[in-house]
Amino acid sequence: MHQHHLRSVSLLSIMVAFVLLLVFYRATQEAWRTIPQITDMEKAAEAELHHSNERVGEDIKFYNPESSFKPGTPEPPGYNYTRALIVPCLVEDDIDWIDRELPDIQAFIYVADNASAPLHPPKNKGHEGMTYLTYIIDHYNSLPDINVFMHAHRWAWHNADLLNNDAAQMVRRLSSARVIREGYMNMRCQWDPGCPDHIYPLQRTDDWTKKEQQEIGRRWAELFPLDPIPAVLGAPCCAQFALSRERIRAVPLRRYVFYRDWLLRTPLTDYFSGRVFEYVWQYIFTGNAVACPAQNACYCDGFGVCFGGEAEYATWFELRNTLDTHQHALREWHRKERDVERAKQDGRLDEAALLEIPELGMDDWLLQQIEALRRELQTRKAAAIERGKDPEARKLDLGGEGVKMKDCGDCETHD
Ligand SMILES: *[C@@H]1O[C@H](CO)[C@@H](O)[C@H](O)[C@H]1NC(C)=O
Ligand SMILES: *[C@@H]1O[C@H](CO)[C@@H](O)[C@H](O)[C@H]1NC(C)=O
Numbered sequence: 001m002h003q004h005h006l007r008s009v010s011l012l013s014i015m016v017a018f019v020l021l022l023v024f025y026r027a028t029q030e031a032w033r034t035i036p037q038i039t040d041m042e043k044a045a046e047a048e049l050h051h052s053n054e055r056v057g058e059d060i061k062f063y064n065p066e067s068s069f070k071p072g073t074p075e076p077p078g079y080n081y082t083r084a085l086i087v088p089c090l091v092e093d094d095i096d097w098i099d100r101e102l103p104d105i106q107a108f109i110y111v112a113d114n115a116s117a118p119l120h121p122p123k124n125k126g127h128e129g130m131t132y133l134t135y136i137i138d139h140y141n142s143l144p145d146i147n148v149f150m151h152a153h154r155w156a157w158h159n160a161d162l163l164n165n166d167a168a169q170m171v172r173r174l175s176s177a178r179v180i181r182e183g184y185m186n187m188r189c190q191w192d193p194g195c196p197d198h199i200y201p202l203q204r205t206d207d208w209t210k211k212e213q214q215e216i217g218r219r220w221a222e223l224f225p226l227d228p229i230p231a232v233l234g235a236p237c238c239a240q241f242a243l244s245r246e247r248i249r250a251v252p253l254r255r256y257v258f259y260r261d262w263l264l265r266t267p268l269t270d271y272f273s274g275r276v277f278e279y280v281w282q283y284i285f286t287g288n289a290v291a292c293p294a295q296n297a298c299y300c301d302g303f304g305v306c307f308g309g310e311a312e313y314a315t316w317f318e319l320r321n322t323l324d325t326h327q328h329a330l331r332e333w334h335r336k337e338r339d340v341e342r343a344k345q346d347g348r349l350d351e352a353a354l355l356e357i358p359e360l361g362m363d364d365w366l367l368q369q370i371e372a373l374r375r376e377l378q379t380r381k382a383a384a385i386e387r388g389k390d391p392e393a394r395k396l397d398l399g400g401e402g403v404k405m406k407d408c409g410d411c412e413t414h415d
Contacts, residue, residue, distance in 0.1 A: 069250035069286075074177035081176040082144035088112055088121070088131035089152035097154045101168035106144065108135055109152075126263040127274025128239055133260040140253045143245040146176050150187065150240050158188060158238040162305045162316075162381060167240075173303045174242060183247030184285040188236035189298035196292050199233040199279045212275035215268065219276055223262055230289035235282040247285055259284070300397035304388030305381070308396045316380050323373040330366040333358045 075081070086108045089095050098107050110131040111117035112124040121130040132149050154167050163169040170187055179185050188194075199210060201217035220229045259277075266273050282291035296313035300306035307313040336358040343352035387393045 069183050069247050072180040072183060072244055072246055074180045081146050081180075082106075083146040083148065083176065084108055084139075084144045085171060086110070086132065086135045086147060086149045087152050088128045093152040095152055097168060101154075102171055105148070105171065110134065122260075123264055125270050125273065126277065127270065129274055129277035130260065130263050132239075133256050133263070136248055136256050137253065137260065140249070140256070143248055145245055146174075146179050146242060147245070147248065148174065148187070148242045151238075156238075158240075160188070160299070160303065161190065161320075162299060162384070163303060170303065173305075175302055175304065178301045179242045180244050180246075183244045183250070184282065184291070185242045185302060186236045186282070186291065186293075186298075187240040187242060188238060189293075189295050189302060191236055191292060191295055194237035194292075195234050195290075197232045197234045197290065198237075200231065201229050201233065202231055212272055212279065215272050216276050216279060219266070219268070222266075223259065223276075223280065224283075230283070232289065233279045233283065234290040234292055235279070236292065237278070239278045239281060241281060241285075243285060251284065296397045299384075300388060300394055304394075305384045306388040306394050306397045307380070307384045308387060308393070313397075316377065316384075319373055319377055319380075323370060323377065326366050326369050326373065330363060330370065333363050333366065337363075 083105045084107075085098065085102060085105045087095065087098065088110045090113050091111060095109055098109065108119060110119045110121055112121055112131060114120060121134045123130060128149070128151065135147075135149075148171055150167055150171065155165050156167070157165065159165040159167055160170050163173065174185075174187075199213050199216055201213065201220060203213060203217070207213050216233070217229060220227075263273055263277070268276070283289055294310065296307055296310050299313065307316060336356055340352055340355050340357060343349075343355060
């Protein structure tokens with residue numbers, strides 16, 4: 001009797017605990033919906049969904065819509081485009097450079113880990129993806145002409161090498177005309193890493209350099225239910241890009257809501273869910289699994305850095321590789337010299353005799369080469385920036401990409 005009583009008590013407490021857990025789970029699942037800044041657009045998206053449900057066959061288009069984007073026609077040179085800069089950051093990030101360096105662009109800075117910040121994503125998950133989608137959802141009906149999506153760090157290895165890896169210069173020099181024409185422009189022109197091919201979602205074996213590869217294959221159908229898994233995905237790395245209003249709006253609002261819902265709900269970690277989006281942005285906006293424009297055309301048309309052709313562009317990077325090699329060799333030369341000196345000072349003469357003695361005079365030769373290469377690179381870069389100011393000269397770099405000559409009449413000149 002006593003035992004039976006105990007058992008029913010524990011059964012009851014298990015049930016109570018279960019109900020509490022369920023309530024708690026529902027509360028956490030729903031919490032983000034109550035954040036006021038997104039509910040209006042959520043409602044609009046739902047209304048749009050119900051509206052289209054009334055029409056037979058429309059629903060399928062939601063999952064696999066034909067992009068309605070047509071290449072845009074830029075305004076005449078000198079036109080003042082409205083531009084927004086969208087930046088996800090953390091409380092600890094230094095973002096003062098944005099106000100200081102880019103006073104002319106409207107900045108939307110989302111603090112991912114501060115729910116009291118005026119702008120913040122519904123959840124700190126999915127890296128920049130959550131913020132980018134939140135901006136698009138919240139501003140779908142009030143977008144400026146140009147929307148630039150960038151990381152919070154001003155200097156990064158994956159920023160443009162030809163603009164000193166400086167995000168501020170990239171945004172300042174970005175050609176609105178190219179963004180209007182193309183609709184989607186990756187802010188990285190250099191192919192490495194990411195192009196011409198990068199992720200093979202169908203590959204079964206693990207690749208530790210691309211841990212997200214298999215995950216993208218596994219999750220593809222959740223994001224793009226009716227689209228076959230592409231054999232390969234490719235785009236210059238690191239999820240910084242510019243979009244025209246028209247390109248954003250060529251995709252229905254509820255599809256962005258759907259993508260963000262996926263991010264909010266996926267059991268994948270922050271790292272993996274962020275990585276999945278990093279390699280599908282070009283697919284979301286262009287419908288192409290591979291988006292790798294010619295590097296010289298991207299730099300010239302996109303940022304006004306024009307080398308006059310693919311070969312001339314490639315030469316600059318070859319020279320810089322040689323510079324890197326020489327700098328490495330010089331460091332090695334000094335290391336060997338130090339090793340020999342130390343061994344001698346310590347009286348380890350037998351050991352010193354075995355060490356490689358750096359070639360006499362090689363350090364001076366390397367220094368001269370390094371200095372000459374630095375000057376050469378600087379001169380060539382300055383000439384490329386000068387060439388970028390001339391609309392006629394810019395045509396040379398655009399040929400390889402198949403951009404029509406007449407388009408170049410729209411090309412902006414940069415300061
Ligand atoms: C664009 O803005 C600049 C600076 O405010 C102004 O001087 C110029 O007249 C404007 N151009 C046009 C076409 O409105
Ligand atoms: C979060 O944002 C609020 C509102 O801007 C601010 O007062 C607060 O200091 C921020 N918290 C942190 C930790 O930065």
